[in-house]
Amino acid sequence: MKIRVLGSAAGGGFPQWNCNCHNCRRLRLGEMRAQARTQSSIAVSSDGDHWVLFNASPDVRTQLQAFPAIQPRQGVRDTGIEAIILIDSQIDHATGLLMLRESTVPLDLYCSDAVRQDLSTGFPLLEILKHYCGIRHHGIPLNGGGFAIPNVDDLRFYPHSLKSKAPPYSPHRHDPHDGDNIGVTIEQLSSGSKLYYAPGLGEIESHVYASMREADCLLVDGTFWREDEMERAGICDKPARAMGHLPQSGAGGMIEVLNTLDRPRKILIHINNTNPILDENSDERAILDSAHIEVSHDGMEICL
Numbered sequence: 664m665k666i667r668v669l670g671s672a673a674g675g676g677f678p679q680w681n682c683n684c685h686n687c688r689r690l691r692l693g694e695m696r697a698q699a700r701t702q703s704s705i706a707v708s709s710d711g712d713h714w715v716l717f718n719a720s721p722d723v724r725t726q727l728q729a730f731p732a733i734q735p736r737q738g739v740r741d742t743g744i745e746a747i748i749l750i751d752s753q754i755d756h757a758t759g760l761l762m763l764r765e766s767t768v769p770l771d772l773y774c775s776d777a778v779r780q781d782l783s784t785g786f787p788l789l790e791i792l793k794h795y796c797g798i799r800h801h802g803i804p805l806n807g808g809g810f811a812i813p814n815v816d817d818l819r820f821y822p823h824s825l826k827s828k829a830p831p832y833s834p835h836r837h838d839p840h841d842g843d844n845i846g847v848t849i850e851q852l853s854s855g856s857k858l859y860y861a862p863g864l865g866e867i868e869s870h871v872y873a874s875m876r877e878a879d880c881l882l883v884d885g886t887f888w889r890e891d892e893m894e895r896a897g898i899c900d901k902p903a904r905a906m907g908h909l910p911q912s913g914a915g916g917m918i919e920v921l922n923t924l925d926r927p928r929k930i931l932i933h934i935n936n937t938n939p940i941l942d943e944n945s946d947e948r949a950i951l952d953s954a955h956i957e958v959s960h961d962g963m964e965i966c967l
């Protein structure tokens with residue numbers, strides 16, 4: 664299985680256009696050993712020709728331009744993108760669908776009913792796209808069953824629901840539904856290798872932990888280092904967990920969880936621009952290094 668990290672940052676990217684935090688400022692001034700990052704998305708393939716996008720980032724155009732394997736090869740209009748899976752209906756994960764409107768065929772979109780509803784009402788992307796390429800929506804199972812995608816026959820996808828909150832524009836913002844947010848295990852049938860992808864993980868429920876334990880590789884929530892990171896940066900007073908993201912440090916944090924797993928390669932994704940791990944010379948980055956936890960970057964390629 665081939666995995667390409669198209670974008671490794673959380674919403675806003677790194678640096679964020681209006682952010683003057685310790686990280687964004689130092690990156691702009693060239694005072695920090697760090698890489699700029701686009702907003703979170705990955706592409707997965709078995710044969711290197713037919714790809715499934717996980718999330719459609721507002722930065723998708725830049726991301727595809729940096730990735731020749733997914734670019735047109737034949738005819739006047741062509742793409743290596745076979746389908747798109749959305750893990751939720753957040754702006755930084757879904758807006759890229761609008762940038763794909765030139766598609767000559769309806770986009771094959773796999774998402775939960777809750778996400779489809781959000782994107783048809785509060786944030787009506789799917790209605791807008793009816794005037795362009797259109798969407799072919801495919802429902803996804805949330806009961807442990809897997810599904811397949813045509814032309815990507817060697818991969819099977821097993822989504823499950825995560826505890827989280829729907830976006831502010833969702834009609835059920837204050838009434839959580841299964842499928843507001845999902846994690847996905849991707850299995851390559853020919854090799855048996857498994858990737859677990861969950862860029863937003865607020866709580867390690869037992870089914871989440873079971874999937875993490877069975878995976879060969881984890882691409883999981885790297886948003887915040889500290890529970891009070893946004894407050895310390897002077898941005899807002901929302902704790903990390905209240906925003907649906909388990910911080911890396913502290914009791915019950917992501918590092919503690921990952922340290923209990925022997926098997927998988929461990930990689931963080933969806934990293935917020937306030938997170939000190941973005942600084943490759945930071946003490947926090949050294950702590951990850953000693954725990955054998957990697958930090959994904961735009962353009963990273965993983966072979967399983």
Ligand SMILES: [Zn+2]
Pocket residue numbers: 673674703753755756933
């Ligand atoms: Zn996000």
Ligand SMILES: [Zn+2]
Pocket residue numbers: 678679682683684685686687688936937
């Ligand atoms: Zn910042």
